Amino acid sequence: MKFFRSATVALAAFATAAVGLAAAQTPAPAAAHAAETVAPVAIPPAPKPVGTAWVLVDYASGNVLAGENYDQQLEPASITKVMTSYVVAAEMKNGKVRPDDQVMLSERAWREGGAGTDGSYSGFEVNKTAPLIDMEKGMAVQSGNDAAIALAEHVAGSEEAFASLMNSYAAKIGMKNSHFVNAHGLPAEGHVTTAYDLALLGRALIRDYPETYAYNKIKEFTVGTITQPNRNLLLWRDASVDGIKTGHTSKAGYCLMSSAQRGDQRLIAVVMGSTSEKQRADDSMALLNWGFRFYETHRLYDAGKAIATPRVWKGKVKQVQLGVARPLLVSVPRGRYNALKPSMELPKQLVAPIAQGQAVGTVKVTLDGKVVAQAPLVAIAAVEQGGFFRRLWDAFWMWWESK
Incomplete structure:
Protein backbone atom coordinates (compact mmCIF):
# COMPACT_ATOMS: atom_id res chain seq x y z
CA MET A 1 0.00 0.00 0.00
CA LYS A 2 3.03 2.28 0.18
CA PHE A 3 3.72 2.39 -3.52
CA PHE A 4 1.78 4.52 -5.98
CA ARG A 5 1.40 4.22 -9.72
CA SER A 6 0.58 6.86 -12.29
CA ALA A 7 0.33 6.77 -16.07
CA THR A 8 0.06 2.99 -16.40
CA VAL A 9 -1.67 1.60 -19.48
CA ALA A 10 -5.05 1.83 -17.75
CA LEU A 11 -4.36 5.32 -16.51
CA ALA A 12 -3.27 6.38 -19.95
CA ALA A 13 -6.75 5.48 -21.16
CA PHE A 14 -8.17 7.47 -18.26
CA ALA A 15 -6.01 10.46 -19.13
CA THR A 16 -7.07 10.29 -22.77
CA ALA A 17 -10.73 10.18 -21.73
CA ALA A 18 -10.24 13.09 -19.36
CA VAL A 19 -8.58 15.24 -21.99
CA GLY A 20 -11.34 14.24 -24.40
CA LEU A 21 -13.89 15.47 -21.87
CA ALA A 22 -12.05 18.75 -21.52
CA ALA A 23 -11.97 19.26 -25.26
CA ALA A 24 -15.66 18.41 -25.57
CA GLN A 25 -16.53 21.15 -23.06
CA THR A 26 -14.60 23.78 -24.98
CA PRO A 27 -17.02 25.90 -27.03
CA ALA A 28 -14.47 26.95 -29.69
CA PRO A 29 -14.22 24.90 -32.92
CA ALA A 30 -11.54 22.23 -32.83
CA ALA A 31 -9.34 23.79 -35.50
CA ALA A 32 -9.42 27.24 -33.94
CA HIS A 33 -8.77 25.83 -30.50
CA ALA A 34 -5.83 23.80 -31.77
CA ALA A 35 -4.32 26.93 -33.27
CA GLU A 36 -4.71 28.72 -29.93
CA THR A 37 -3.02 25.84 -28.16
CA VAL A 38 -0.01 25.97 -30.47
CA ALA A 39 0.45 29.73 -30.31
CA PRO A 40 -1.40 31.21 -27.31
CA VAL A 41 -1.54 34.97 -26.95
CA ALA A 42 0.90 36.23 -24.32
CA ILE A 43 -0.83 37.50 -21.19
CA PRO A 44 0.00 41.16 -20.51
CA PRO A 45 1.00 42.24 -17.00
CA ALA A 46 -1.85 42.73 -14.55
CA PRO A 47 -2.91 46.35 -13.94
CA LYS A 48 -0.91 47.40 -10.88
CA PRO A 49 -3.04 48.90 -8.09
CA VAL A 50 -2.07 51.97 -6.10
CA GLY A 51 -1.24 50.64 -2.67
CA THR A 52 1.15 48.73 -0.44
CA GLU A 296 -10.81 30.74 -18.04
CA THR A 297 -12.25 28.15 -15.66
CA HIS A 298 -13.55 24.75 -16.75
CA ARG A 299 -15.32 22.00 -14.87
CA LEU A 300 -13.34 18.79 -15.34
CA TYR A 301 -15.30 16.37 -13.16
CA ASP A 302 -18.63 16.54 -11.38
CA ALA A 303 -19.03 15.33 -7.82
CA GLY A 304 -20.28 11.78 -7.36
CA LYS A 305 -19.59 10.57 -10.91
CA ALA A 306 -17.13 7.74 -11.58
CA ILE A 307 -13.96 8.71 -13.38
CA ALA A 308 -12.05 5.49 -12.68
CA THR A 309 -12.90 1.88 -11.71
CA PRO A 310 -9.70 0.20 -10.45
CA ARG A 311 -9.38 -3.41 -9.24
CA VAL A 312 -10.24 -4.18 -5.61
CA TRP A 313 -8.95 -7.25 -3.79
CA LYS A 314 -10.83 -9.30 -1.17
CA GLY A 315 -14.14 -7.57 -1.86
CA LYS A 316 -17.64 -8.70 -2.76
CA VAL A 317 -17.11 -6.93 -6.07
CA LYS A 318 -13.93 -6.68 -8.11
CA GLN A 319 -13.95 -2.94 -8.84
CA VAL A 320 -14.56 0.29 -6.98
CA GLN A 321 -16.00 3.44 -8.54
CA LEU A 322 -13.82 6.45 -7.82
CA GLY A 323 -14.72 10.09 -8.26
CA VAL A 324 -14.39 13.47 -6.56
CA ALA A 325 -16.35 14.67 -3.55
CA ARG A 326 -16.60 18.20 -4.92
CA PRO A 327 -16.63 19.38 -8.53
CA LEU A 328 -13.07 19.70 -9.80
CA LEU A 329 -12.54 22.97 -11.63
CA VAL A 330 -9.36 24.18 -13.26
CA SER A 331 -8.37 27.69 -14.30
CA VAL A 332 -5.84 28.21 -17.07
CA PRO A 333 -4.76 30.96 -19.45
CA ARG A 334 -7.23 31.23 -22.30
CA GLY A 335 -6.39 28.95 -25.18
CA ARG A 336 -4.40 26.43 -23.10
CA TYR A 337 -7.19 24.05 -22.14
CA ASN A 338 -6.22 21.30 -24.59
CA ALA A 339 -2.70 21.30 -23.14
CA LEU A 340 -3.94 19.98 -19.78
CA LYS A 341 -2.66 16.55 -18.76
CA PRO A 342 -4.64 14.58 -16.15
CA SER A 343 -3.23 11.65 -14.17
CA MET A 344 -4.05 9.53 -11.14
CA GLU A 345 -2.08 8.33 -8.16
CA LEU A 346 -3.43 5.16 -6.52
CA PRO A 347 -2.07 2.57 -4.12
CA LYS A 348 -0.50 -0.39 -5.87
CA GLN A 349 -3.24 -2.61 -4.45
CA LEU A 350 -6.69 -1.64 -3.15
CA VAL A 351 -8.07 -3.99 -0.51
CA ALA A 352 -11.66 -4.21 0.75
CA PRO A 353 -13.43 -3.09 2.83
CA ILE A 354 -13.59 0.42 1.37
CA ALA A 355 -16.10 2.84 2.87
CA GLN A 356 -18.22 5.20 0.80
CA GLY A 357 -16.46 8.56 0.63
CA GLN A 358 -13.09 7.06 1.65
CA ALA A 359 -10.14 8.77 -0.01
CA VAL A 360 -7.95 6.23 -1.78
CA GLY A 361 -5.89 8.31 -4.19
CA THR A 362 -5.48 11.61 -5.99
CA VAL A 363 -6.37 13.00 -9.38
CA LYS A 364 -4.01 15.69 -10.68
CA VAL A 365 -4.11 18.00 -13.67
CA THR A 366 -0.92 19.60 -14.95
CA LEU A 367 -0.11 22.33 -17.44
CA ASP A 368 3.44 22.59 -18.76
CA GLY A 369 4.55 20.25 -16.00
CA LYS A 370 2.99 22.30 -13.18
CA VAL A 371 0.04 21.02 -11.12
CA VAL A 372 -2.88 23.43 -11.66
CA ALA A 373 -5.63 21.36 -9.99
CA GLN A 374 -5.87 18.29 -7.83
CA ALA A 375 -8.39 16.55 -5.61
CA PRO A 376 -8.72 13.35 -3.57
CA LEU A 377 -10.21 10.36 -5.36
CA VAL A 378 -12.97 8.95 -3.15
CA ALA A 379 -15.12 5.83 -3.31
CA ILE A 380 -18.53 6.70 -4.69
CA ALA A 381 -19.99 3.47 -3.29
CA ALA A 382 -18.73 1.21 -0.52
CA VAL A 383 -17.05 -2.11 -1.29
CA GLU A 384 -17.74 -4.69 1.40
CA GLN A 385 -15.31 -7.42 2.31
CA GLY A 386 -15.83 -10.66 0.44
CA GLY A 387 -16.33 -14.12 1.92
CA PHE A 388 -13.61 -16.36 3.30
CA PHE A 389 -12.75 -18.15 0.04
CA ARG A 390 -12.75 -14.88 -1.94
CA ARG A 391 -10.28 -13.36 0.53
CA LEU A 392 -8.11 -16.49 0.49
CA TRP A 393 -8.05 -16.66 -3.31
CA ASP A 394 -7.26 -12.93 -3.67
CA ALA A 395 -4.56 -13.15 -1.00
CA PHE A 396 -2.80 -15.77 -3.13
CA TRP A 397 -2.95 -13.66 -6.27
CA MET A 398 -1.85 -10.51 -4.41
CA TRP A 399 1.18 -12.45 -3.22
CA TRP A 400 1.81 -13.72 -6.75
CA GLU A 401 1.63 -10.22 -8.26
CA SER A 402 3.99 -8.83 -5.65
CA LYS A 403 6.76 -11.34 -6.51
Whole structure:
Protein backbone atom coordinates (compact mmCIF):
# COMPACT_ATOMS: atom_id res chain seq x y z
CA MET A 1 0.00 0.00 0.00
CA LYS A 2 3.03 2.28 0.18
CA PHE A 3 3.72 2.39 -3.52
CA PHE A 4 1.78 4.52 -5.98
CA ARG A 5 1.40 4.22 -9.72
CA SER A 6 0.58 6.86 -12.29
CA ALA A 7 0.33 6.77 -16.07
CA THR A 8 0.06 2.99 -16.40
CA VAL A 9 -1.67 1.60 -19.48
CA ALA A 10 -5.05 1.83 -17.75
CA LEU A 11 -4.36 5.32 -16.51
CA ALA A 12 -3.27 6.38 -19.95
CA ALA A 13 -6.75 5.48 -21.16
CA PHE A 14 -8.17 7.47 -18.26
CA ALA A 15 -6.01 10.46 -19.13
CA THR A 16 -7.07 10.29 -22.77
CA ALA A 17 -10.73 10.18 -21.73
CA ALA A 18 -10.24 13.09 -19.36
CA VAL A 19 -8.58 15.24 -21.99
CA GLY A 20 -11.34 14.24 -24.40
CA LEU A 21 -13.89 15.47 -21.87
CA ALA A 22 -12.05 18.75 -21.52
CA ALA A 23 -11.97 19.26 -25.26
CA ALA A 24 -15.66 18.41 -25.57
CA GLN A 25 -16.53 21.15 -23.06
CA THR A 26 -14.60 23.78 -24.98
CA PRO A 27 -17.02 25.90 -27.03
CA ALA A 28 -14.47 26.95 -29.69
CA PRO A 29 -14.22 24.90 -32.92
CA ALA A 30 -11.54 22.23 -32.83
CA ALA A 31 -9.34 23.79 -35.50
CA ALA A 32 -9.42 27.24 -33.94
CA HIS A 33 -8.77 25.83 -30.50
CA ALA A 34 -5.83 23.80 -31.77
CA ALA A 35 -4.32 26.93 -33.27
CA GLU A 36 -4.71 28.72 -29.93
CA THR A 37 -3.02 25.84 -28.16
CA VAL A 38 -0.01 25.97 -30.47
CA ALA A 39 0.45 29.73 -30.31
CA PRO A 40 -1.40 31.21 -27.31
CA VAL A 41 -1.54 34.97 -26.95
CA ALA A 42 0.90 36.23 -24.32
CA ILE A 43 -0.83 37.50 -21.19
CA PRO A 44 0.00 41.16 -20.51
CA PRO A 45 1.00 42.24 -17.00
CA ALA A 46 -1.85 42.73 -14.55
CA PRO A 47 -2.91 46.35 -13.94
CA LYS A 48 -0.91 47.40 -10.88
CA PRO A 49 -3.04 48.90 -8.09
CA VAL A 50 -2.07 51.97 -6.10
CA GLY A 51 -1.24 50.64 -2.67
CA THR A 52 1.15 48.73 -0.44
CA ALA A 53 0.21 45.17 -1.35
CA TRP A 54 -2.22 43.36 -3.63
CA VAL A 55 -3.06 39.94 -5.00
CA LEU A 56 -5.45 38.26 -7.42
CA VAL A 57 -6.29 34.63 -6.62
CA ASP A 58 -8.21 32.03 -8.58
CA TYR A 59 -10.94 30.60 -6.35
CA ALA A 60 -11.08 27.17 -7.99
CA SER A 61 -7.42 26.29 -7.50
CA GLY A 62 -6.20 28.85 -4.97
CA ASN A 63 -3.41 29.80 -7.38
CA VAL A 64 -2.03 33.35 -7.38
CA LEU A 65 -2.62 34.90 -10.81
CA ALA A 66 -0.85 38.17 -10.03
CA GLY A 67 0.32 40.15 -7.03
CA GLU A 68 2.93 42.23 -5.28
CA ASN A 69 4.05 42.26 -1.63
CA TYR A 70 1.21 39.89 -0.86
CA ASP A 71 3.12 38.17 1.97
CA GLN A 72 3.94 41.46 3.73
CA GLN A 73 2.31 41.77 7.15
CA LEU A 74 -0.01 44.77 7.32
CA GLU A 75 -2.95 46.01 9.35
CA PRO A 76 -6.21 44.75 7.80
CA ALA A 77 -8.56 47.37 9.31
CA SER A 78 -12.21 46.29 9.01
CA ILE A 79 -11.44 43.39 6.68
CA THR A 80 -10.79 41.74 10.06
CA LYS A 81 -14.57 41.31 10.28
CA VAL A 82 -14.43 38.61 7.58
CA MET A 83 -12.45 36.52 10.07
CA THR A 84 -15.06 37.34 12.71
CA SER A 85 -17.81 36.19 10.32
CA TYR A 86 -15.95 32.96 9.66
CA VAL A 87 -15.59 32.18 13.37
CA VAL A 88 -19.25 32.92 14.11
CA ALA A 89 -20.34 30.71 11.20
CA ALA A 90 -18.04 27.89 12.32
CA GLU A 91 -19.25 28.07 15.91
CA MET A 92 -22.83 28.07 14.65
CA LYS A 93 -22.16 24.94 12.60
CA ASN A 94 -20.68 23.33 15.70
CA GLY A 95 -23.88 24.05 17.62
CA LYS A 96 -22.36 26.61 19.99
CA VAL A 97 -24.62 29.48 18.87
CA ARG A 98 -27.80 29.85 16.79
CA PRO A 99 -29.07 32.45 14.30
CA ASP A 100 -31.94 33.40 16.61
CA ASP A 101 -29.76 33.90 19.70
CA GLN A 102 -30.39 37.23 21.38
CA VAL A 103 -27.05 39.06 21.42
CA MET A 104 -26.49 41.80 24.00
CA LEU A 105 -24.79 45.01 22.97
CA SER A 106 -22.70 45.55 26.10
CA GLU A 107 -21.42 48.86 27.41
CA ARG A 108 -17.95 47.88 26.21
CA ALA A 109 -19.26 47.22 22.69
CA TRP A 110 -21.07 50.56 22.71
CA ARG A 111 -18.12 52.47 24.20
CA GLU A 112 -15.43 50.99 21.93
CA GLY A 113 -17.49 50.52 18.77
CA GLY A 114 -20.64 52.58 19.01
CA ALA A 115 -21.77 55.91 17.58
CA GLY A 116 -19.60 57.92 19.96
CA THR A 117 -16.38 56.58 18.40
CA ASP A 118 -14.59 57.60 15.22
CA GLY A 119 -15.14 54.20 13.62
CA SER A 120 -18.05 52.64 11.75
CA TYR A 121 -21.00 51.47 13.82
CA SER A 122 -24.35 49.74 13.35
CA GLY A 123 -26.48 51.62 15.87
CA PHE A 124 -27.76 48.82 18.09
CA GLU A 125 -28.93 50.13 21.48
CA VAL A 126 -26.64 49.70 24.47
CA ASN A 127 -27.68 47.08 27.04
CA LYS A 128 -30.34 45.73 24.68
CA THR A 129 -30.40 42.59 22.58
CA ALA A 130 -30.86 41.86 18.90
CA PRO A 131 -30.95 38.56 16.98
CA LEU A 132 -27.53 37.20 16.14
CA ILE A 133 -28.33 37.23 12.41
CA ASP A 134 -29.08 40.98 12.59
CA MET A 135 -25.81 41.61 14.41
CA GLU A 136 -24.01 39.70 11.66
CA LYS A 137 -25.61 41.82 8.96
CA GLY A 138 -24.84 44.98 10.89
CA MET A 139 -21.21 43.92 10.96
CA ALA A 140 -20.98 42.71 7.34
CA VAL A 141 -23.01 45.42 5.61
CA GLN A 142 -22.49 48.46 7.85
CA SER A 143 -19.04 47.36 9.06
CA GLY A 144 -20.26 47.94 12.61
CA ASN A 145 -17.50 47.75 15.22
CA ASP A 146 -20.18 47.60 17.90
CA ALA A 147 -21.76 44.53 16.30
CA ALA A 148 -18.37 42.83 15.94
CA ILE A 149 -17.58 43.26 19.64
CA ALA A 150 -21.06 42.11 20.67
CA LEU A 151 -20.78 38.98 18.54
CA ALA A 152 -17.33 38.22 19.95
CA GLU A 153 -18.59 38.54 23.53
CA HIS A 154 -21.62 36.37 22.80
CA VAL A 155 -19.63 33.59 21.13
CA ALA A 156 -16.61 33.44 23.45
CA GLY A 157 -17.50 35.44 26.59
CA SER A 158 -14.98 38.19 25.86
CA GLU A 159 -13.33 39.76 22.87
CA GLU A 160 -9.94 38.52 24.07
CA ALA A 161 -11.16 34.91 24.16
CA PHE A 162 -12.75 35.38 20.75
CA ALA A 163 -9.43 36.60 19.32
CA SER A 164 -7.92 33.31 20.43
CA LEU A 165 -10.62 31.51 18.43
CA MET A 166 -9.85 33.72 15.45
CA ASN A 167 -6.20 32.70 15.52
CA SER A 168 -7.10 29.00 15.84
CA TYR A 169 -9.38 29.10 12.83
CA ALA A 170 -6.88 31.20 10.87
CA ALA A 171 -4.28 28.48 11.42
CA LYS A 172 -6.69 25.82 10.12
CA ILE A 173 -7.36 27.89 7.00
CA GLY A 174 -3.60 28.18 6.39
CA MET A 175 -3.17 31.88 7.19
CA LYS A 176 0.48 31.53 8.22
CA ASN A 177 1.32 35.22 8.51
CA SER A 178 -1.71 36.47 10.42
CA HIS A 179 -2.39 37.30 14.04
CA PHE A 180 -5.62 38.77 15.38
CA VAL A 181 -6.05 40.78 18.57
CA ASN A 182 -9.63 42.02 18.20
CA ALA A 183 -12.83 41.30 16.27
CA HIS A 184 -13.26 44.65 14.50
CA GLY A 185 -9.87 45.68 13.08
CA LEU A 186 -9.19 48.98 14.80
CA PRO A 187 -5.42 49.44 15.26
CA ALA A 188 -3.84 47.24 17.92
CA GLU A 189 -0.30 46.05 18.56
CA GLY A 190 0.31 42.73 16.84
CA HIS A 191 -2.93 42.78 14.84
CA VAL A 192 -1.64 41.90 11.34
CA THR A 193 -2.28 39.82 8.26
CA THR A 194 -1.28 39.72 4.58
CA ALA A 195 -3.06 40.18 1.28
CA TYR A 196 -2.51 36.50 0.46
CA ASP A 197 -3.83 35.33 3.83
CA LEU A 198 -6.93 37.45 3.33
CA ALA A 199 -7.49 35.85 -0.07
CA LEU A 200 -7.27 32.44 1.62
CA LEU A 201 -9.82 33.62 4.19
CA GLY A 202 -12.21 34.85 1.52
CA ARG A 203 -11.89 31.56 -0.34
CA ALA A 204 -12.61 29.62 2.86
CA LEU A 205 -15.68 31.70 3.74
CA ILE A 206 -17.17 31.30 0.26
CA ARG A 207 -16.48 27.55 0.26
CA ASP A 208 -17.39 26.64 3.84
CA TYR A 209 -20.20 29.05 4.74
CA PRO A 210 -21.92 30.40 1.61
CA GLU A 211 -24.98 31.59 3.55
CA THR A 212 -22.84 33.78 5.77
CA TYR A 213 -20.83 34.96 2.79
CA ALA A 214 -24.06 36.10 1.10
CA TYR A 215 -24.52 38.85 3.71
CA ASN A 216 -21.61 40.68 2.09
CA LYS A 217 -23.56 41.44 -1.08
CA ILE A 218 -26.44 43.17 0.76
CA LYS A 219 -26.33 46.78 -0.41
CA GLU A 220 -27.85 48.41 2.67
CA PHE A 221 -29.10 47.49 6.12
CA THR A 222 -31.29 49.26 8.67
CA VAL A 223 -30.93 49.22 12.45
CA GLY A 224 -33.70 51.17 14.18
CA THR A 225 -34.00 54.40 12.25
CA ILE A 226 -30.49 54.24 10.80
CA THR A 227 -30.02 52.92 7.26
CA GLN A 228 -26.47 52.61 6.01
CA PRO A 229 -25.08 51.45 2.64
CA ASN A 230 -22.48 48.81 2.06
CA ARG A 231 -19.12 50.55 1.52
CA ASN A 232 -18.10 48.17 -1.26
CA LEU A 233 -18.64 50.36 -4.34
CA LEU A 234 -18.17 47.40 -6.69
CA LEU A 235 -21.58 46.02 -5.69
CA TRP A 236 -23.12 48.88 -7.66
CA ARG A 237 -20.70 48.71 -10.59
CA ASP A 238 -20.78 45.05 -11.60
CA ALA A 239 -23.52 42.47 -11.02
CA SER A 240 -20.95 39.65 -10.89
CA VAL A 241 -19.39 41.12 -7.72
CA ASP A 242 -20.91 39.62 -4.56
CA GLY A 243 -18.43 40.64 -1.83
CA ILE A 244 -16.42 40.85 0.20
CA LYS A 245 -15.35 43.61 2.62
CA THR A 246 -13.83 47.08 2.87
CA GLY A 247 -11.48 48.47 5.50
CA HIS A 248 -9.93 51.80 6.38
CA THR A 249 -7.84 53.39 9.11
CA SER A 250 -5.30 56.19 8.85
CA LYS A 251 -2.46 53.68 9.22
CA ALA A 252 -3.87 50.84 7.10
CA GLY A 253 -5.08 53.12 4.32
CA TYR A 254 -8.00 52.07 2.14
CA CYS A 255 -8.34 48.31 1.74
CA LEU A 256 -10.73 46.15 -0.26
CA MET A 257 -11.20 42.41 -0.42
CA SER A 258 -13.46 41.67 -3.39
CA SER A 259 -14.80 38.68 -5.25
CA ALA A 260 -16.79 38.16 -8.43
CA GLN A 261 -18.22 35.14 -10.23
CA ARG A 262 -18.93 34.82 -13.94
CA GLY A 263 -20.20 31.38 -14.90
CA ASP A 264 -18.04 28.74 -13.22
CA GLN A 265 -15.17 31.19 -12.81
CA ARG A 266 -14.64 33.06 -9.53
CA LEU A 267 -11.77 35.39 -8.66
CA ILE A 268 -10.73 37.02 -5.39
CA ALA A 269 -8.81 40.32 -5.30
CA VAL A 270 -7.24 41.99 -2.27
CA VAL A 271 -5.89 45.55 -2.37
CA MET A 272 -4.28 47.00 0.78
CA GLY A 273 -2.96 50.46 1.59
CA SER A 274 -4.72 52.32 -1.22
CA THR A 275 -5.20 56.10 -1.22
CA SER A 276 -8.98 56.49 -1.41
CA GLU A 277 -12.29 54.67 -1.47
CA LYS A 278 -12.60 55.23 -5.22
CA GLN A 279 -9.00 54.20 -5.94
CA ARG A 280 -9.31 50.87 -4.17
CA ALA A 281 -12.55 50.17 -6.04
CA ASP A 282 -11.12 51.17 -9.43
CA ASP A 283 -8.01 49.06 -8.95
CA SER A 284 -9.92 46.03 -7.68
CA MET A 285 -12.31 46.14 -10.62
CA ALA A 286 -9.39 46.40 -13.04
CA LEU A 287 -7.75 43.34 -11.47
CA LEU A 288 -10.94 41.29 -11.64
CA ASN A 289 -11.58 42.24 -15.26
CA TRP A 290 -8.00 41.38 -16.20
CA GLY A 291 -8.35 37.95 -14.58
CA PHE A 292 -11.62 37.19 -16.33
CA ARG A 293 -10.25 38.39 -19.65
CA PHE A 294 -7.06 36.34 -19.71
CA TYR A 295 -7.99 33.23 -17.70
CA GLU A 296 -10.81 30.74 -18.04
CA THR A 297 -12.25 28.15 -15.66
CA HIS A 298 -13.55 24.75 -16.75
CA ARG A 299 -15.32 22.00 -14.87
CA LEU A 300 -13.34 18.79 -15.34
CA TYR A 301 -15.30 16.37 -13.16
CA ASP A 302 -18.63 16.54 -11.38
CA ALA A 303 -19.03 15.33 -7.82
CA GLY A 304 -20.28 11.78 -7.36
CA LYS A 305 -19.59 10.57 -10.91
CA ALA A 306 -17.13 7.74 -11.58
CA ILE A 307 -13.96 8.71 -13.38
CA ALA A 308 -12.05 5.49 -12.68
CA THR A 309 -12.90 1.88 -11.71
CA PRO A 310 -9.70 0.20 -10.45
CA ARG A 311 -9.38 -3.41 -9.24
CA VAL A 312 -10.24 -4.18 -5.61
CA TRP A 313 -8.95 -7.25 -3.79
CA LYS A 314 -10.83 -9.30 -1.17
CA GLY A 315 -14.14 -7.57 -1.86
CA LYS A 316 -17.64 -8.70 -2.76
CA VAL A 317 -17.11 -6.93 -6.07
CA LYS A 318 -13.93 -6.68 -8.11
CA GLN A 319 -13.95 -2.94 -8.84
CA VAL A 320 -14.56 0.29 -6.98
CA GLN A 321 -16.00 3.44 -8.54
CA LEU A 322 -13.82 6.45 -7.82
CA GLY A 323 -14.72 10.09 -8.26
CA VAL A 324 -14.39 13.47 -6.56
CA ALA A 325 -16.35 14.67 -3.55
CA ARG A 326 -16.60 18.20 -4.92
CA PRO A 327 -16.63 19.38 -8.53
CA LEU A 328 -13.07 19.70 -9.80
CA LEU A 329 -12.54 22.97 -11.63
CA VAL A 330 -9.36 24.18 -13.26
CA SER A 331 -8.37 27.69 -14.30
CA VAL A 332 -5.84 28.21 -17.07
CA PRO A 333 -4.76 30.96 -19.45
CA ARG A 334 -7.23 31.23 -22.30
CA GLY A 335 -6.39 28.95 -25.18
CA ARG A 336 -4.40 26.43 -23.10
CA TYR A 337 -7.19 24.05 -22.14
CA ASN A 338 -6.22 21.30 -24.59
CA ALA A 339 -2.70 21.30 -23.14
CA LEU A 340 -3.94 19.98 -19.78
CA LYS A 341 -2.66 16.55 -18.76
CA PRO A 342 -4.64 14.58 -16.15
CA SER A 343 -3.23 11.65 -14.17
CA MET A 344 -4.05 9.53 -11.14
CA GLU A 345 -2.08 8.33 -8.16
CA LEU A 346 -3.43 5.16 -6.52
CA PRO A 347 -2.07 2.57 -4.12
CA LYS A 348 -0.50 -0.39 -5.87
CA GLN A 349 -3.24 -2.61 -4.45
CA LEU A 350 -6.69 -1.64 -3.15
CA VAL A 351 -8.07 -3.99 -0.51
CA ALA A 352 -11.66 -4.21 0.75
CA PRO A 353 -13.43 -3.09 2.83
CA ILE A 354 -13.59 0.42 1.37
CA ALA A 355 -16.10 2.84 2.87
CA GLN A 356 -18.22 5.20 0.80
CA GLY A 357 -16.46 8.56 0.63
CA GLN A 358 -13.09 7.06 1.65
CA ALA A 359 -10.14 8.77 -0.01
CA VAL A 360 -7.95 6.23 -1.78
CA GLY A 361 -5.89 8.31 -4.19
CA THR A 362 -5.48 11.61 -5.99
CA VAL A 363 -6.37 13.00 -9.38
CA LYS A 364 -4.01 15.69 -10.68
CA VAL A 365 -4.11 18.00 -13.67
CA THR A 366 -0.92 19.60 -14.95
CA LEU A 367 -0.11 22.33 -17.44
CA ASP A 368 3.44 22.59 -18.76
CA GLY A 369 4.55 20.25 -16.00
CA LYS A 370 2.99 22.30 -13.18
CA VAL A 371 0.04 21.02 -11.12
CA VAL A 372 -2.88 23.43 -11.66
CA ALA A 373 -5.63 21.36 -9.99
CA GLN A 374 -5.87 18.29 -7.83
CA ALA A 375 -8.39 16.55 -5.61
CA PRO A 376 -8.72 13.35 -3.57
CA LEU A 377 -10.21 10.36 -5.36
CA VAL A 378 -12.97 8.95 -3.15
CA ALA A 379 -15.12 5.83 -3.31
CA ILE A 380 -18.53 6.70 -4.69
CA ALA A 381 -19.99 3.47 -3.29
CA ALA A 382 -18.73 1.21 -0.52
CA VAL A 383 -17.05 -2.11 -1.29
CA GLU A 384 -17.74 -4.69 1.40
CA GLN A 385 -15.31 -7.42 2.31
CA GLY A 386 -15.83 -10.66 0.44
CA GLY A 387 -16.33 -14.12 1.92
CA PHE A 388 -13.61 -16.36 3.30
CA PHE A 389 -12.75 -18.15 0.04
CA ARG A 390 -12.75 -14.88 -1.94
CA ARG A 391 -10.28 -13.36 0.53
CA LEU A 392 -8.11 -16.49 0.49
CA TRP A 393 -8.05 -16.66 -3.31
CA ASP A 394 -7.26 -12.93 -3.67
CA ALA A 395 -4.56 -13.15 -1.00
CA PHE A 396 -2.80 -15.77 -3.13
CA TRP A 397 -2.95 -13.66 -6.27
CA MET A 398 -1.85 -10.51 -4.41
CA TRP A 399 1.18 -12.45 -3.22
CA TRP A 400 1.81 -13.72 -6.75
CA GLU A 401 1.63 -10.22 -8.26
CA SER A 402 3.99 -8.83 -5.65
CA LYS A 403 6.76 -11.34 -6.51
